[in-house]
Amino acid sequence: MTFTAPSPDGAELRSQHTIAVDEPAGRAIRVGLDVGGTKIDAVAVDRSGDIVGRHRRPTGWGDDAVVDSITQAVAALAAENGLSLASIGSVGVGIPGVVDVETGRVLHAVNLGVESLDLAGRASAALGIPFRIENDVKAAALGAAVLRGATGSMAYLNLGTGVAAGIVLDGRIRRGARGTAGEVGHISVDPNGRLCGCGQRGCIETLCGGGALAKAWGRPGALPVADILDAADAGDPTAIALRADLHHGAAAAVRVLVLSADVETVVIGGGLTALGARLDEGIRAALRTEAEASPFMRSLHLDERIEILATGSPAAAFGAALVGAAVPEKEIVFHG
Ligand SMILES: [Zn+2]
Structure with missing residues (x-):
């Protein structure tokens, strides 16, 4: 069979996973x-x-x-x-x-x-x-790329307990030589930062991973990252610092993905997307602020190139x- 993508605009995205294969009779x-x-x-x-x-x-x-x-x-x-x-x-x-x-x-x-x-x-x-x-x-x-009907390049940034990304170039998952392409959560952006589970300090995951944020917050609660944002809104200084880490860490991941793979769009999914606009707008604001001093970074319009995957997708x-x-x-x- 030829497994083709459903696509709202009629474009067809074919990947290494959408190639013609023999289909056993009746197994559709x-x-x-x-x-x-x-x-x-x-x-x-x-x-x-x-x-x-x-x-x-x-x-x-x-x-x-x-x-x-x-x-x-x-x-x-x-x-x-x-x-x-x-x-x-x-x-x-x-x-x-x-x-x-x-x-x-x-x-x-x-x-x-x-x-x-x-x-x-x-x-x-x-x-x-x-x-x-x-x-x-x-x-x-791969699923997000095909469901979007995109024929170009994109990255999927998963913000959950941990942080990782998948990169889809020309309709194919970019695995890399050893399968580590997209492991942006363990890029260290602060050598003096918090210790990561991987052994390094200041990994992107220590800034915007739900597990690392919950550990840094250190207070009980069913939804620690939502609690952090609520406490930040109420003026708690620790929570305000962690909220900034969340937005800056995710913004760093977006920059890495665009500057290394030049993906057109970064689709953000994972459990933290339940935070809704408080996540989305915070990341966009961080991308804008951090690009202010650089005509080059401003020219990339990164804040316009992120999308949040719909809940329940x-x-x-x-x-x-x-x-x-x-x-x-x-x-x-x-x-x-
Ligand atoms: Zn790490």
């Missing part, structure tokens, strides 16, 4: 799963690229529970939408942690209690459907479905 549905620390978002995509079903359920903790919750999500998605498992040609999974795309193994997914898991092998064996696994942020980047799960539909290029050459 591609399933994508975005596996987060607390929940799984699953979508079913038909042959024309439309999302025809969606299901959410909690994520399990530890190897066995992660595999079980993933296979259960696929089964429930199919049952709720009148799809047989035999109609599913592939399942793609976007999951946090280090992913070996070739073997389908997930490493160091600490938020899921997984150290080393043969996810593709075990899930495929359980359901009899091929699985492909990708890092969650990279899958979301299926981009991550949809991108995973595109990943699942992929066939390694060497296999294409072999068949071609």
Whole structure:
């Protein structure tokens, strides 16, 4: 089949994941799963690229529970939408942690209690459907690019507990030589800054990662970053400093992505986007302020080149479905 992108303006974005592949008879549905620390978002995509079903359920903790919750999500998605498992040609999974795309193994997914898991092998064996696994942020980047109908370049900046980005150039995920392209959260922008979980000081993630901000705030609460913004509005000096860190850190990530990859747009997603305009406008203001002294930086109009992904967007799960539909290029050459 040829897996093409749905697109509001009729443009077609083809990526390494949207190449012509042989489709087993009757297996027209591609399933994508975005596996987060607390929940799984699953979508079913038909042959024309439309999302025809969606299901959410909690994520399990530890190897066995992660595999079980993933296979259960696929089964429930199919049952709720009148799809047989035999109609599913592939399942793609976007999951946090280090992913070996070739073997389908997930490493160091600490938020899921997984150290080393043969996810593709075990899930495929359980359901009899091929699985492909990708890092969650990279899958979301691809999904956001295709859903936007963009044919050019973009980056997806995920502001959640941690900070990472996926870069899509000419419709392809930019993986890099060792898969670290887009790991902007661990660019140090302040050698005297707070200690990062990675061992460096002053990483972008220490400024605008939800986990690092909650730790720096140090007060209990269900939504620490929202609490920080509320306290900043009320005049708390610690909160005002952390609010500035959030906006400056995210602005630094946007600058890095544009200046290194020259992406046209940076789409911002992740849990912190629930902060809404307080995030969005703060980042734009930081980009404007920090460009003031530089005619070069002003000329880039970075504040006009960010977009916030809509809350509840299926981009991550949809991108995973595109990943699942992929066939390694060497296999294409072999068949071609
Ligand atoms: Zn770091």
